Amino acid sequence: MVISEQELEIQAQNNVYETDDLIAQYCEFHYGNEYFSVKNFPVTCVQALMKNVQTNNITTDRALDLGCAVGRSSFELAKNFLHVDALDFSAGFVQQGAKLQAHNRLRYTVPVEGEIIEYKEVLLDKLGYGEVKDRIDFQQGDACNLKRQFTDYNVVFAGNLIDRLYDPALFLRKIEDRIVPGGLLVLTSPYTWLEEYTDKSNWLGAKKVNGENFSTLDALKQQLSDSFAFEEALDVPFVIRETARKFQHSVAQMTLWRKHKDNSMEFYR
Numbered sequence: 001m002v003i004s005e006q007e008l009e010i011q012a013q014n015n016v017y018e019t020d021d022l023i024a025q026y027c028e029f030h031y032g033n034e035y036f037s038v039k040n041f042p043v044t045c046v047q048a049l050m051k052n053v054q055t056n057n058i059t060t061d062r063a064l065d066l067g068c069a070v071g072r073s074s075f076e077l078a079k080n081f082l083h084v085d086a087l088d089f090s091a092g093f094v095q096q097g098a099k100l101q102a103h104n105r106l107r108y109t110v111p112v113e114g115e116i117i118e119y120k121e122v123l124l125d126k127l128g129y130g131e132v133k134d135r136i137d138f139q140q141g142d143a144c145n146l147k148r149q150f151t152d153y154n155v156v157f158a159g160n161l162i163d164r165l166y167d168p169a170l171f172l173r174k175i176e177d178r179i180v181p182g183g184l185l186v187l188t189s190p191y192t193w194l195e196e197y198t199d200k201s202n203w204l205g206a207k208k209v210n211g212e213n214f215s216t217l218d219a220l221k222q223q224l225s226d227s228f229a230f231e232e233a234l235d236v237p238f239v240i241r242e243t244a245r246k247f248q249h250s251v252a253q254m255t256l257w258r259k260h261k262d263n264s265m266e267f268y269r
């Protein structure tokens with residue numbers, strides 16, 4: 001029997017469960033169950049940053065979700081912003097958000113124990129994103145080397161990204177230009193620096209300087225203070241399921257930085 005391309009596409013949509021371990025883990029983290037009463041991380045982050053957006057009366061035209069992974073924060077941002085660019089280095093990750101956007105459903109499996117797996121399905125309409133999904137443009141991209149078109153954002157959200165970048169300081173230096181004056185840069189991270197991702201010489205803080213502790217927050221303040229006002233820091237816990245009986249429970253620090261409205265720091269002093 002000859003199967004047409006269209007039928008193949010329908011089969012792919014209907015039958016393929018995402019089984020790549022890390023992708024499936026992130027699908028469950030973003031769209032799956034809540035564990036130990038810890039609220040959904042991407043949703044909580046966007047709700048928290050929106051409080052600041054509202055307090056500061058920041059325009060809600062354009063948002064950038066950097067390191068969006070499988071895209072939950074991008075959909076949540078789309079409830080609030082007219083346009084959302086959603087970028088991730090990993091094409092495999094970003095394709096999951098794009099699949100959900102195109103086909104209104106996502107299927108994946110999660111490990112239970114050993115060979116035993118559980119089948120999961122996520123429906124876009126059930127999540128309440130049906131009306132806003134087309135505001136998002138999912139693309140593969142590098143946060144440290146953004147294409148020119150990614151600019152003029154009212155909000156840039158980088159969720160648990162900085163400690164996974166090869167050059168976080170370069171990212172922080174460059175991102176300023178992509179944010180409109182008065183716009184917001186929102187970073188979250190559990191600051192789990194690993195040489196596997198970031199050469200130790202590029203870690204932001206997380207080290208001793210002249211015998212004193214120099215934390216990532218200290219380094220962020222040092223690096224961002226010329227262009228941004230530090231707004232606030234808050235803790236956002238998250239749980240990532242590994243198997244039915246093994247979980248990672250972490251606490252990210254969310255920091256919010258408001259870009260100065262003109263080039264003069266005096267303006268804000």
Ligand SMILES: C[S@@+](CC[C@H](N)C(=O)[O-])C[C@H]1O[C@@H](n2cnc3c(N)ncnc32)[C@H](O)[C@@H]1O
Nearest residue numbers: 067068069088089090141142143144159160164
């Ligand atoms: C720890 S995950 C966090 C994902 C998601 N924001 C969240 O909070 O669940 C880090 C993400 O950053 C992405 N990433 C790593 N380096 C990147 C880069 N240079 N540019 C864009 N994304 C990158 C990874 O592919 C991964 O999806």
